[in-house]
Amino acid sequence: MTLAIDLAIVVLVLAVAVAALYLPDLFRSAVLFLVFGLMMALAWVRLDAVDIALAEAAIGAGLIGSLILKTVIQLGSSEQEDE
Amino acid sequence: MNSAGRLSRIWAGVVGLACAALGLVLVIQIANLADREAGLAMTVAASMEESGVTHPPTAVLLNFRSYDTWLEIVVLLGALLGVLWLADRRDLSHVKQPAEVALLRRLVDVVLPLAVLGGVFLLAQGTGAPGGAFQAGAIVGAGFLLGHLAGWQYLGRLHHVLPVAAAGVIAFGTVGLTAMVIGRPLLDLPAGAAYPVIVGLEVAIAISTALTLVMLVLVAAPPGGDKDER
């Protein structure tokens, strides 16, 4: 039973990470990276690392995510997407 | 242009194969490691009484491996200095203030005191339960960032408080060099009085981390002001 939860969380983390890395829309990538940070926080809780979960949710997802999002917005929509 | 596109696709494929091979090798190595019972959990548990706190990660961060923590906040301060240098303005006049939205302002009026309360609570219980200085600093900083987004005008005052961002580094340096002056190793905490020193260091770290994190997110703007702040 508990392994099923772990498997679900791992699948979520990997899916969101792949989506954040490979989607062509930069804004969507930035938001998905923020979600990736929150999924990692779930994984930290499962691995009995509550301090890391707090830090990841606040700093990893919140602050790094908002830094990247801020940069993406400021770069503006004049950017041509390139692969 | 077409051949360049095909070339980059081939390059991406080659790199993908190499990365997949690397991943396979690493996963096999991890499978080999799955049985080993090693690590420092026993060593840390044996030394917990000397550390002055009851929460093992806090003891490791602020006593056993405090040198790493000191260098960590030095890196954070260095990032802040770098961002300020790139922004080309020491004052924060180039950061655009979002227009005040009444509903958001009301929400922040409730959330910001809760964030500060939550941060202080995490800081206080960090010596005995999950929490600690960095988490507390991040949550208080996030509260202040929300305040900025809701239209709070505190950037002018923030500029004058800037040297407080070095408080953590200075506190660690003071404790560490005092230990060396007395004749003990760098950052060697006194055996009986470790707890108050750790609490003092945590407070310094929390305050300077909160300020640094707020500044890092707010200040990173090109010279000439933000082009389009949403």
Place this chain on the structure above:
Amino acid sequence: MTPFLLYGSAGVLLFVVGLHRLVTVRHLVRKVIAANVMAGGVFLLLIATAARDAVETPDPVPHAMVLTGIVVAVGITAFATALIRRLHAETNSTTLEEQAVDGADDP
């Protein structure tokens, strides 16, 4: 399949996928995202090791290392994004490709 094997392999996968994008993509913000995903993978492997070595509580030394790593990651990401913005302000580009700049001030 122990939790260590599951989370450790997930960490390796994150690292390898992030590495692929870090090397192949040209947009600098995407490189920053990829580097952060790689860091997350490394942290996942470290914490999985800490959980495996648990004696009543998980091994606290990797916990401290990962906490340090997260704080360093935010500092580095802040500086990197500031560099990207400055580059964009000066050259209106978000890649490091060679530009035909007139009067370039490179030595």
